[in-house]
Amino acid sequence: MSTSPPHGPPPPPVTDGLASAARRNLRELAHRLAHPSHPATPLFADAPKRRQRLLPYVVVLALAAIFVPVTITVLTDQYEVSGGVAGALAVAQAAPLLMLAHRPLQAWWIIFPADVLGAVALLGYPVHRYDVWPWPPPTLIGYLFLLLALALRETRRTLISVWVTTGAASLLLHLISPDRSNGSALLLVILGAVVLLIGAALRERGDAQRRLVEQETISEAERAQRTLLEERTRIARELHDVVAHHMSVITVQADSAPYRISGLPEEAREEFGTIAASARESLAEMRRLLTVLRSDGTEGERAPQPGLDRVQQLVEATVRAGLPAELSLAADLPGVPQAVDLSAYRIVQEALANVVRHAPGARTRVSVASDGEHLTVLVVNDRAEQPGSPLETTGTGHGLVGMRERVRLTGGTLDTGPLPDGGFRVAARLPLAPVPPPTSEDS
Template identity: 80%
Template sequence: MSTSPGPPPPADGLLSAARRNLRELAHGLSHASHPSTPLLADAPKLWQRLLPYAVVLALTATFIPVTINVLTSQYDVPGALAGALGVAQAAPLLMLAHRPLQAWWIIFPADIAGALVLLAHSEGRHDVWPWIPPVLVAYLFLLLALGLRETRRTLVAVWAATGAAGLVLHLVAPDRAGGSALLLPILGAVVLVIGGAVRERGEATRRLAEQETISEAERAQRTLLEERTRIARELHDVVAHHMSVITVQADSAPYRISGLPEPAREEFAAIAAAARESLGEMRRLLSVLRSDGTEGDRAPQPGLDRLQQLVEATVRAGLPAELSLAADLGEVPPAVDLSAYRIVQEALANVVRHAPGAHTRISVRTSDGHLHVLVVNGPAPTPASPLESTGTGHGLVGMRERVRLTGGTLDTGPLPDGGFRVAARMPLPPAASPATPSPPEDL
C-alpha cells in the first residue's frame, strides 16, 4: 500500500525573507532612529554645541548660490526654476544638525526632479548628468550626517535608494548619463561607512563610560559592605566580652549576695540564660561572617597600645613618620580603641600608596570628652614616585564607617602644599566622678 506524499516544503521562504527585509528598510527610511536632539548636544563646552549649527549654516549659504549659478550658467535653466531647484536641493541642509533623515526626504526627491528638468535642455560638451557637481557634493554631506545619526538599516536603505535612482535615470537616458550616476553610490558608500563607524565608536565609548560608572558604584558598595562585615567581626570580641561578664555576674550573684529572695534568684538565672543564648547567636553570626575561615581573624584585636609598633613598622618600610601619643588618654572604650588604630593604619597605608616617602605626623590625644586622631602627611618627594596615580577613595569608606559607628566625625581632604589630612573625632564616655569621702569618725 503506497503512502501519499507529504505536503511540499514551503517555496516562498526567500520571498518572505525579502518582503521582511524590504519592510525593515522601509521602516528605517520612515522612522528616525534618534530623537530630534542636535548633534553634540551633550558636549561640555558651548562652542562645541554651536559647532553643528555653524557648519550647516555655512553649507547652506554655500550650496544655494553655487547650485543656482551652475544651473543657470552651465545648463541654461531659467532663473526662477533654477532658484526653486537650488533652494529645494540645498536649503534642507539646515536640518542636518538635528533631523538629517527628514532632510533626505526633501533633498533626494529634489535632486531627482532636478535631473529630470535637465533632460529638457540641450546637452553641453562638459555637462554632468544626472547629478551635477554641487548636488553630488551636497548629497555627500547629507550622507555623512545620516551616517553619524542613523542605524545601519537606515543607511543601507538610503544607499540602496540612491543607487536605484541613479540606475533608473541612467536607463531613461543612457546617452546622457555620465560618471556621476556611478560615482555617487561609490562615494556615498565610503561616506556612510565612515559616518557609521564614527557613530558606533562614539556609542561604544559612551556605553563603556556608563558601564565603568556602574562598575565603580558597585565596587564602592561592595567595599562598603566588606568593611562593615570586617567591623562586625572585630566588634564581636568587644561585645562578647561584655556579654560574658554579664553571664558570669548573673550566675555568681546568688553565691556572692547572701539572703537573696527566690524571685531575685530566678531573675538572675533568667538574665544568665539570656546572656548565654545571646552569646550563642553571636557565635553563629560570626561563623557566617568569617567566610574565609582564616586564623588571623581570631587574633586579639589591636588598639592604641600597638600604635607605636605600627609606626615603627611604617618607618622601617621607608616612610618617615612621627607619633605623638598622649600619656593620659584615660579609659578608651574598646570600639573607639579599635577604630582609632584602624584609622591610623589605613591613613598610613594611603600615604605609602599615594605619596611614598612623604613626611607624616600622627597625633592621638583627648580633649573635651573626645578622642582626637590626626594623621597629616606632606607631598611626595618626587611627583613620579606614587605607587598609585589615582585612588578610588575606598579606604576612606572604612574610616567613615568606623567613625560613624562610634558616633564621631571624620574630616579628610588635601592640603595646599600637596599633602593630605585625616582628622577623626570620637566621643569618650564621661569620666566617673570620684566618690565623696566620708567624714572621719570621732575618736
C-alpha cells in the same frame, strides 16, 4: 473501484513567493525610510562642552551658505538654466542641509526628490561638453554630506535602504538618457557606499565607547558598594569581639553572684540565673553570626583586637618602611571605650597606609589627644618628596569608606581633604561617652 482522495491544493508557484518577498522587502524599506531611528535631538547634544554642542549648527549653516549660491551659479553658468529655476532647485537641494544636525532623514526626503527632479529638469537644456549628469558636482557633494549625517544617526537597515534607493534612482536616470549620463550616477553610488561605511563605523565606535563608559561607571559603583559591605562585615566581626568580652563578664558575674553574696533571697538567685542564661544565649547567637561572617576561615581575625596601646608600634613599623613619621600620644587619656579604641587605631592604620601608597617619603605627623569628652585623631602628611613616583597613581577613595563607617559607628565626625601645600589631612573626632540609640521621635 475506489480512488485516493486528493492531497490538497498544489503548492504556489515560485513566482508568488518571490513576489511576496519583494513586497515584504519594499515595505521594510519604506518603513525604514519613513521612521527615524532616533528622536529629534541635535547631534552632539550630550557633549560636555558648549562649543561641541554648537559645532553641528555651525557646520550646517556653513554648508547651506556655501551650497545654495554655488548651486545657483553652476546651474546658470554651466547648464544655462534660468535664474528662477536655478534658485528654486538650489533652495530645494541645499537649504534642507540646515536639518542635518537634528533631522537628517527628514532632510533626505526633501533633498533626494529635489535632486531627482533637478536631474530630470536638466534633460530639457542643451548638452555641453563638460556637463556632469545626472548629478552635477554641487548636488553630488551636498548629497554625500547628507549621507554622512544619516550614517552618524541612523541604523544599518535605514542606511542600506537609503543607499538602495539612491542606486535605483541613479540606474533609472542612466537608463532614461544613457548618452547623456557620463559616470556621476555610478560615482554617487560608490562614494555614497564609502561615506555610509565610514559614518556607520564612527557611530558604532562612539556607541561602543559610551557603553564602555557606562559599564565602567557601574563597575566602579559595584566596587565601592562591595568595599563598603566588606568594611561593615569587618567592623561587625570586631564588634563581636568587643561585645562578647562584656557579655562574658556579665555571664561570669551573674553565675558567681550567689556564691559571692551571702544571704540572697531565692527570687534574686533566680534573677541572676535568668541574667546568666540570657547572656549565654546571646553569646551563642553571636557566635553563630560570627561563623557566617568569618566565611574565609582565617585565623588572623581571631587575634586580640588592637587599640591605642599599639599605635606606637604601628608608627614605628611605618618608619622602618621608609616613611618619616612622628607620633604625639597623650599620656593621660581617660577610659576609652573599646569600639572607640579600635576605631582610632584603624583610622591611623588606614591613613598611614594611604600616605605610603600615594605620597611615599612624605613627612607625616600623627596626633591622638582627648579633651575628656572626645578623642581627636589627626594624621597630616606633607607633599611627597618624590611626587613623580607614587606607588599608586590613582585612588578610588575606598580606604576612606572604612574610616567613615567607623566614625559613623561611634557617632563621631570625620574631616579629610588635601592641604594647600600639597599634603593631606585626616581628622577624626570620636565621642568617649556611648552614643544613645535613636528614638522613635528622631526617626
